[in-house]
Amino acid sequence: MAKVGYIFKGNNDSFDAEREWMQRYGCVQIVEETVEHETLRPMWKQLMANLQRGDEIVISKFSNAARGLRELAAFIELCRIKIVRVISIHDRVDTRGELFPGTTAADVLWIIGAFPEEIAALRKYSAHVEKLRQNIKAPAMPKVLPKAERDKTIVDMYINGHSFDDIWAASGFSSKSSIWRILNKYGVKLDRGQTSGPRVKQNPKEDGTNEGNS
Numbered sequence: 001m002a003k004v005g006y007i008f009k010g011n012n013d014s015f016d017a018e019r020e021w022m023q024r025y026g027c028v029q030i031v032e033e034t035v036e037h038e039t040l041r042p043m044w045k046q047l048m049a050n051l052q053r054g055d056e057i058v059i060s061k062f063s064n065a066a067r068g069l070r071e072l073a074a075f076i077e078l079c080r081i082k083i084v085r086v087i088s089i090h091d092r093v094d095t096r097g098e099l100f101p102g103t104t105a106a107d108v109l110w111i112i113g114a115f116p117e118e119i120a121a122l123r124k125y126s127a128h129v130e131k132l133r134q135n136i137k138a139p140a141m142p143k144v145l146p147k148a149e150r151d152k153t154i155v156d157m158y159i160n161g162h163s164f165d166d167i168w169a170a171s172g173f174s175s176k177s178s179i180w181r182i183l184n185k186y187g188v189k190l191d192r193g194q195t196s197g198p199r200v201k202q203n204p205k206e207d208g209t210n211e212g213n214s
Helices: 016-025 042-050 069-082 105-135 147-159 164-171 177-185
Strands: 003-009 029-034 056-059 085-088
Touching: 003 016, 003 042, 016 029, 016 056, 029 042, 069 085, 069 105, 147 164, 147 177, 164 177
Parallel strands: 003 029, 003 056, 056 085
Antiparallel strands: none
């Protein structure tokens, strides 16, 4: 007869108090399922399959463990057949009637009545978290090409007629002058603009006057 706890971490609560309660009660394992598995909940299903006759399962709340009234009914029926004791901390329910003797049938009816609303709130939160995780992503880092590959890309794009802006964007350079430097380095004939052939640095014009005979 083993005691096991289950917590679905589907909202922003820490569940520290529930975890501590389960530990004090003597749970040999506390299964914690995260919001990413809200739909399939593989750990919950595995726990249900592993329950044996006479075991005890401690949950934070019925709405935290089951995802709907049908699933809640199936859970209770399974525990009834296997004679598994169910303890719900916040609902103050103990199917053996020992831990929460003050809980009445009316209290249980209120729990069942509020169940759909609580489940809807949990699902809304889970969907919100999942949407944020899918839509808000860190910007992709620009791909840094090896130097030889970058130079080859620049030369090939120029020869194949790509626009200078496209070549600049693909190169990753911050200055367009670096593009000309690469093209000159590989002896590419520059056939765009007013001049052709490799671009070279121009020396300042020397202003000189021929000495004339006076």
